[in-house]
Amino acid sequence: MEQLLRQHPGLQGKIVLVQIVNPARGSGKDVQEAKKETYLTATRINHLYGSPNYQPVVLIDRPVPRYEKSAFYAVAECCIVNAVRDGMNLVPYNYIVCRQRTRLMDDALGIRTDSPRTSMLVVSEFIGCSPSLSGAIRVNPWDIDAVSEALNTAITMPESEKRLRHDKHYRYVTTHDVVYWTRSFAQELDRACQDHFSKLCWGFGFGLSFRVSSLSPSFRRLSTDHILSAYKRTNRRAIFLDYDGTVVPETSIIKTPSPEIISILKTLSDDPNNTVFIVSGRGRTSLADWLVPCQNLGIAAEHGYFIRWSRDSKWETSPLGVDLEWKKVVEPIMSLYTETTDGSSIETKESALVWHHQDADPDFRSCQAMELLDHLGSVLANEPAVVKRGRHIVEVKPQGVSKGLVAEKVLSRMVNGGNAPDFVLCVGDDKSDEDMFQSILTFVSKPAPETFVCTVGRKPSKAKYYLDDTADVLKMLQGLTTEPRPLAEIQVSFESTA
């Protein structure tokens, strides 16, 4: 209030802040100190900006009955709730309802019943109800300049806009009452408990990322024997492998493929019965460099923005990412989060921007990632780009580009070339791979080929199978590439070893 009157002297004599001091629940030293400071501040403001007929701050420090509070709310053109910490403060909701008024209130105030209703809210971003009040002016209560400017905006806003904001809030408050919340909570509980007894429940993650999820009992470990027997019976095979977290461990600092990986990929892709693709979010240059020994291996880089069918063929670029202007909007926002999140960084790819936060504090990075996701989601609402969360990354990429499309493209080309696959294997570990799983499961035609959609790690997934880690994946792939020696070749010695 002091800042507002200092910066906008024209408001002097025109505005009054009524501060209702609700009785504190405790009576400790801190409460007494806060009260003392409140009184001193009010006295100072009144002394500096008041006059015999004008008191800018009215402090009411006594229990105020509900009818009296309602009267204050009904006449207040703006309500400010700027606590630095709070649970679920209902004052903004009460204020909105009181501003809608009743016929009795209108009569008492001498207002026509058909006159438009308005209300203005300035709320701290830290109060529980802040996210639900989309028409409120949200402030950081520690930023005094921003709070003062928000109050000025609220007071000077055109009446028509105040009306729109009020209507929106009033609609929300009256439709999301206690009955609504109780019912939706009960429905959620019902939904979560449906099939409860037929599901397996597991706890995942740590700290803020801890979740309990249920998995279908049909979700099972991929047995090498099972896949090997299908592999041997088939000869038009499509194999899709994600890179990070699938063939290369997420924890490994060295991201280049080991000689073992190269040898497996080379053997698999050199088999004329196989169409093998590495489908990754990584850029094309590093993937092409790392996988250079595998001449017949297909690569889909940047989630399929670039596709190359073999080492000697040209890169095909997706037509979906022609407009990349949104990068100019995303880059400064990501920079802001990078500055405020120690251990985070930005990766610039040809078609995408990635915010990496693997090395930041685990709990803080989760909160920041959620906030960035939300922030970018609203900024990019009308742009041809999507925001996705991956393993320790928040990525913005062209709309429509997905690993799912890669799988579809490869499988369609096989079908159109008269080589409809009779065996499909797809292994991936994170959210972007789920698109691929979905695509493959929908693509599967009749007669159904032998399909093995497999996630890495036992977690909720569209995949029917799981393998524990990258070592397990490599062991399974190795199993496919190793021809068992014919029995005749195995020499059995009957000589005693004793």
Ligand SMILES: O=P(O)(O)OC[C@H]1O[C@H](O[C@H]2O[C@H](CO)[C@@H](O)[C@H](O)[C@H]2O)[C@H](O)[C@@H](O)[C@@H]1O
């Ligand atoms: O589709 P993938 O093969 O799984 O690739 C996804 C992302 O891989 C890279 O990020 C990953 O490695 C980083 C370390 O090199 C790590 O910090 C991050 O947490 C991992 O997600 C790559 O940098 C991204 O562009 C890819 O989207």
